[in-house]
Amino acid sequence: MTIVIIPARRGIVLCIVNQSFMRILIVYYSLTSNNELLAKELQEKLGADLFRIETRRKYTTFSIMWDILLNRTPEIKDFYHARNLYDKYIFVAPVWAGRVASPLRAFLLQEKSRIHDYSFITLCGGLPRQKDKLFKTLTKVVGHSPTQVVELSINDFISETDGHHSLGKGYEFQRQDLKFFKQKIDDFVAQQKAVTLAKAV
Numbered sequence: 001m002t003i004v005i006i007p008a009r010r011g012i013v014l015c016i017v018n019q020s021f022m023r024i025l026i027v028y029y030s031l032t033s034n035n036e037l038l039a040k041e042l043q044e045k046l047g048a049d050l051f052r053i054e055t056r057r058k059y060t061t062f063s064i065m066w067d068i069l070l071n072r073t074p075e076i077k078d079f080y081h082a083r084n085l086y087d088k089y090i091f092v093a094p095v096w097a098g099r100v101a102s103p104l105r106a107f108l109l110q111e112k113s114r115i116h117d118y119s120f121i122t123l124c125g126g127l128p129r130q131k132d133k134l135f136k137t138l139t140k141v142v143g144h145s146p147t148q149v150v151e152l153s154i155n156d157f158i159s160e161t162d163g164h165h166s167l168g169k170g171y172e173f174q175r176q177d178l179k180f181f182k183q184k185i186d187d188f189v190a191q192q193k194a195v196t197l198a199k200a201v
């Protein structure tokens with residue numbers, strides 16, 4: 001339970017907000033577990049529910065490349081959460097060829113009519129100038145824009161911590177590596193809570 005103080009014309013209004021009324025679902029896809037780590041970190045910080053997107057056929061880097069070339073969207077396994085339970089969705093997935101990973105795109109296409117409030121966060125290679133593209137693609141696929149798009153760049157992490165890796169692609173994160181992004185993750189979480197509380201009030 002949270003008490004929120006709202007300035008009003010005559011003094012202030014105290015509001016008791018039961019945060020459990022605002023349900024958040026974190027939906028994630030992860031091929032090599034980087035974004036799974038991130039999704040679980042966010043789940044702990046937000047107390048949200050979690051759903052993992054799985055493709056019907058096994059994905060490899062090779063099949064990803066084919067799908068990118070042919071602009072194909074994979075089939076995904078069923079979404080089993082109660083659909084009308086959630087007020088907010090947080091999507092977590094890698095970026096492939098400058099776009100959100102295609103299994104997440106499949107989920108968005110399938111569920112977009114029920115997605116009203118959403119944000120996207122990714123632990124990705126961190127190629128330059130792709131954030132605008134991600135924002136535009138998400139807006140096009142879902143039909144309205146995300147509240148937040150946040151990139152955590154593996155290239156930034158590597159250049160600060162280990163000069164031996166020149167490319168973010170292929171780097172497998174460990175839980176302690178996430179500390180490098182603590183500020184960005186905390187800002188993201190704070191923003192999610194603020195939006196959620198504002199809506200609850």
Ligand SMILES: Cc1cc2nc3c(=O)[nH]c(=O)nc-3n(C[C@H](O)[C@H](O)[C@H](O)COP(=O)(O)O)c2cc1C
Pocket residue numbers: 029030031032033034035036061064065093094095096097098099123124125126127130154168169170171
């Ligand atoms: C086929 C392929 C294409 C990729 N393209 C990009 C890209 O365009 N931009 C980027 O920032 N990272 C790119 N990456 C890096 C991934 O986003 C990054 O390794 C991510 O952390 C993997 O997440 P996962 O472990 O959850 O699957 C690519 C990775 C693969 C395998």
